[in-house]
Structure formats: C-alpha cells, structure tokens
Amino acid sequence: MARRVLSPLDMATMIDSRLPTIPLERMATGDVLSCVEPFTAARPEEIELLAQAAVRIRKAAGAPILEEGHAPDGLYVVLRGRVNLVRGGEGHRDLILMTVGPGDVLGETCAFDRTHNATAALAAVPVEVLRIPADVLAAHLRREPETMMRLMQLMIDKLRDIEGVASSLALHDVEERLGRTLVRLAQRQNRRSPASTGWILAPVPTQSELARMVGSCRETVSRTLSAMARDGLLSSSGRRMILDPRLVEAAA
Amino acid sequence: MARRVLSPLDMATMIDSRLPTIPLERMATGDVLSCVEPFTAARPEEIELLAQAAVRIRKAAGAPILEEGHAPDGLYVVLRGRVNLVRGGEGHRDLILMTVGPGDVLGETCAFDRTHNATAALAAVPVEVLRIPADVLAAHLRREPETMMRLMQLMIDKLRDIEGVASSLALHDVEERLGRTLVRLAQRQNRRSPASTGWILAPVPTQSELARMVGSCRETVSRTLSAMARDGLLSSSGRRMILDPRLVEAAA
DNA sequence: CCGCAGTGTGTGGCTTTCGCAACAGCCGAT
C-alpha cells in the first residue's frame, strides 16, 4: 500500500507496535517531512524550504482532496485520518481503488502532469493533510534527484497495488477479495493480536465502504462476513475485528 | 495506453496514418531510441551510449520477456509485434492487464526496484525487442534528468490505464468492457475506416485473448461479439473488424 | 489427394454467483 520501508532498526524500536509513537499531526512540519517518503533522503535545507511552503489543511469526512476532472494542485501528505482514492461510475456505484493513511502521499503527479485527474481523493473520515504546492515540489525535485528516485519508487508500489486490485477483481470471488482487503487493512495498521496469532483491525470500515473497496454491494459483504465468522476466519465485536491466521495465510 | 505524445508537427506529417512510415525494426538503434519515449529529449551523445549497450532480441509467440517472480534485467523497447502484461491466477485463468506494441517500453522499473515482479510480460506474437541493460539505464537517468521526467510521465499514464482496467472490471458488464477494449486496440493502431467513420481493427486478437483482456471467458466473448454484430455495432470478416462510431462514442 | 491433428469459433444447457429490492432491528448522536 505504498508504505514507507521500515528499516530493521525501525522494526527493533517498535517493540509494541500498538503504541504508534507520536502522531504525525503533533510533529513540527519539517520533522514530518523528513520521516515521510519521498523526502527521507532530502538535505535539511531542502526540507526547510518545503516546510515553509507547506500548509496544514483539515477536511470533513466526505470532502474532496483531489477532484475528478482537475489536475492536482500540490502534493498532499496525510497526517491524520484516512483518504479514499475513488473512481466514480456514472450511476451511484463507484470503486475505492486504494485507501491511504498517515504518512502516505497523494497527488504525486502534480509536478509532472497537467492533465485531468480521472481518480478523486475523498476523505473517508475527518482528516488533516499537509499541502506542498506543485511548483515548490517541482523545484525541489530538480535540485534533489534522490527525492525523485523515491517518488518513482512510490509510483511503482502504487502501480503494483492497483494491478493487484485489477487482477483480483477478474480472478477472485467476493469472499477472497474481501479477505485480502481485510488483511491489507489490518497489516497497514500493524497491530498484531495480543495472543500473537492473527491481526486486529480497528476501527473496521463500514460494510458499505468495504463493499466499495472490493467492487461488490453491501448485502453481499454482510453475508460474506457472516459466513467467514461462522467458519472461524474472523470474529468481530463492535468496530473491532480479529482476523484468523488462516485468513492472513490465504491472502499471501 | 502509454503512447508517446504526438506533437502537432507529427500529426501534420501523418496525412494518411495508414502508412506507418518505416517500421522501427528497420531503423538504426540510435534513431529508434531518439524517437521513442522516454528518450526523445536525451542529448545525442547519451543516445549513442544507450544504443551501443542495447541489444536486439527476438522472441517466439508465448515466450516470456519479463518473468513473474524476477526483477526486470533491463528496459525493453518493443520494435515489432505485441506484448501482453499478464497477471496469472494460480489455476488456468489469468488477466491481460495491458498490451503494448511498437514504440512502447517494458520493465521501466529496472533502474529503481530490485524486488520481484508480480506481472509477467509475454510475447503475444513473434516479437523483436531492444534491451537496454538496467545499469546502463540507471547511469543514463542520473546524467539526464529530462529522461527521468519522461519516464515518470510514462508511469503516470500506465497507472491511469490500469486504474481504468480495475474500475471497469468492477463497474461495467462484459459487453461494455469488450467494447472499450476493442476501441482502445483500434485507436492504438490508429487506422480510421476509409469511409472516415469508425475504426478498423486488424488483425483482431483471438477471442480467447480478448477474453483474457476483459476478464471473461471465451464463450461469453463469442456470444457478446455476435450480439454486437447483430446490433450493427461492429462488422467482422476474417481477422478484420470495423467498429461503428456508436461504439467509439460509448467508450469515450 | 486425402485424412488428420491443432486451433479457433459458434451454440446450447446448466449452475452458480451476486446484485437488487425490501424490510426490520440496532445504536449512537442531537
């Protein structure tokens, strides 16, 4: 999911990964940037320039961050919340291609591509984002090729993810797609179950949001989740869900 | 389809676009490179270096150019033929994510990403390709930022295409997906019908190949094509197909 | 010249999946 790579050192310091250290929204802008891809290798003075041009923005749930039909006006770093990348059908149906969270970036194309966006980015919950104007990013990329390389790496990861979405839609049934999606969501939150087996997913998105992620409808998701719970593949209580290791293994 | 951008001048010289000028396979390697993205803005001495390191390779139909599970060993430029990017399911089913033709490139990630490929590239017909070793490309990209920018643009286009595939699989039925695919294939060949209305597609891929492109099965493709022909949306004879303007419009 | 195998195509029938509609209960927020 276009996550930044964690070094072995990072992993070692995350003894209990359920404590997410200090949230990005509480950090100084420069500190945020220097620990977020694609900027982790940028020189301090470059980080400083970016930080000075960056603006923090809050959006309500459902509000657009990038609109379909417009070119992105900057690079956005998610500080808090969750953002859906959405392709809309003409009717009421749409598909959530991917959801991004704190530390992820949106609108990577702003420095290259002045054509219209076919994909919208909508806040799934109330979010806080950091906006870096397109021209500032473009100038930075010209001075700092290392950022460019890392941005390319992000695009490659994203392409791989979307390829996975496409092939899954063609090759797997709803149950398998749903299982994979739940596992991805849980792994991105990186919370292992205390019993060390399986993963915890909290808060679980609504069933209709899950349906839009897997290209299905709410009723089928409801049925499928019930069936999976009956088979012991997951157990849910409230907005909390525990995924059985079998489920994780099946998604590998 | 990750096509290179045609300048107004190019368009003007293509009075009758059915004459494809001289085929890439007959051109000198350096000339090929200098008219193919992402190298169109590279300096002549850089083109020369790339051309000296490049190797022409032929592959039989069905042979792999990039294998699933391996990192690409170089950047490939298609000179002749057609190459499918394929995601394989475990069983007998698979999905053709995209097909690329002369002037398109494969394995763009070779300079960045040393991880395994999840997508294979298989020759759809006998092909001739040009291979630029990964290290040569990486060195070139460090010296020529403009190539880097254009490579990024190619990735953006590719990402947009694949996003379209994914959303289409989720939102449209087989008939609509098939129609869009046929139009894309015809437009890429860029052959207008002599009657100036509609497009010509020749040679038409086999029905089972079309099925793998739209995530369906051969029988359904056969039935759907018959239905579309009955409704006057297309007419086919042999390996040649004429698409009705209504079809082109519906795919817009 | 003829059969023959291999490949591509058209069709019919059956079965499953899954989307759609409708409704009822639940729960949290104002």
Next chain:
DNA sequence: ATCGGCTGTTGCGAAAGCCACACACTGCGG
C-alpha cells in the same frame, strides 16, 4: 426521545462462468 445511518436477512432474477459438442480452417505427412 427520535432520527438517521449501519447492519442482518430473505427472495428473486439476471449475468455470466463452466461443460460439452459441432463445425470451420489451417498446415502436415503419408
């Protein structure tokens, strides 16, 4: 307390996948 959004459930029907078979076309070797 009430209302709006979320969830569980059921029935139905259409889309489309799988199986099976027949037919055309090609290139091949005898």
